[in-house]
Amino acid sequence: MAMSPMRSSLGRAIGLGSAKEGVGHWWRQRVSALALVPLTLWFVIAVISMIGADHAAFVAWVKSPMPAVFLILLLVAVFYHTALGLQVVIEDYVHREAMRLAALLLMRLLCILFAVRGILAVLTMALRA
Amino acid sequence: MTQAERPLSPHLQVYRWQLTSVLSILHRATGVALSFGAILLVWWLGAASDGPGPYAVVQHFLGSWLGLLLLFGWSVALFYHLCNGVRHLLWDAGYGLDLRSVYAGGWAVLAATAVLTILAWIAGLSHWSH
Numbered sequence: 001m002a003m004s005p006m007r008s009s010l011g012r013a014i015g016l017g018s019a020k021e022g023v024g025h026w027w028r029q030r031v032s033a034l035a036l037v038p039l040t041l042w043f044v045i046a047v048i049s050m051i052g053a054d055h056a057a058f059v060a061w062v063k064s065p066m067p068a069v070f071l072i073l074l075l076v077a078v079f080y081h082t083a084l085g086l087q088v089v090i091e092d093y094v095h096r097e098a099m100r101l102a103a104l105l106l107m108r109l110l111c112i113l114f115a116v117r118g119i120l121a122v123l124t125m126a127l128r129a
Numbered sequence: 130m131t132q133a134e135r136p137l138s139p140h141l142q143v144y145r146w147q148l149t150s151v152l153s154i155l156h157r158a159t160g161v162a163l164s165f166g167a168i169l170l171v172w173w174l175g176a177a178s179d180g181p182g183p184y185a186v187v188q189h190f191l192g193s194w195l196g197l198l199l200l201f202g203w204s205v206a207l208f209y210h211l212c213n214g215v216r217h218l219l220w221d222a223g224y225g226l227d228l229r230s231v232y233a234g235g236w237a238v239l240a241a242t243a244v245l246t247i248l249a250w251i252a253g254l255s256h257w258s259h
Contacts, residue, residue, distance in 0.1 A: 030218065033214050055181035055185070058177055058184065062177070078170070082167055086160075086161070089157065089160075089161060115171075118171040118174050118175070121178035121179075122174060125174075125177060
């Protein structure tokens, strides 16, 4: 093999490269994007159909019960995809090591916080008698 | 640590604007905007789970001029990021990577964004008035 004498055979076989995660981030971003295509289209149609609904009608719709399932899947996919996307933006523009780490951790924390708040809201409506 | 004055690689300002780069920048910009839009979604669901009072507050805000403006911007960003995201997925699958297809796809994304936005708002506003 003439190419890349600087890399060990083991390193080449594992294929994780200098960032130590290989194509992991890239792949997760694509898979979550793929999941979001049908979920987004469903969500847009759902929102339009729920315009003008009063509170009782909205809660009844959420627990009907598939909307609750799709809303939770949407929240998971949205905040997962958001965290992956914002990570790249932060890594591109925040150059100071400490600032970058702080921004990444804060961003992740907020994504998890909002996702859990949203899921809890859906579950509360879906499970309330 | 002292930093050597090395020449930097050219950035955005030295390049002529072109469809490909503008759409690429827009993809990132709409992605960041939608991150904040996602908070609106959680606020809406949270208010609905909290009861009729908080839900009415959100509904009132979304029906106001500021609310409708935000929703309109959000829908444009959503449809653009969705359509251009599909364009990215097609590239990743190995399709449409020649220059002609890249431009044709770019214009198609802009057209689809406009059509989807208009259709959604026609459906939404006609639903609202009933």
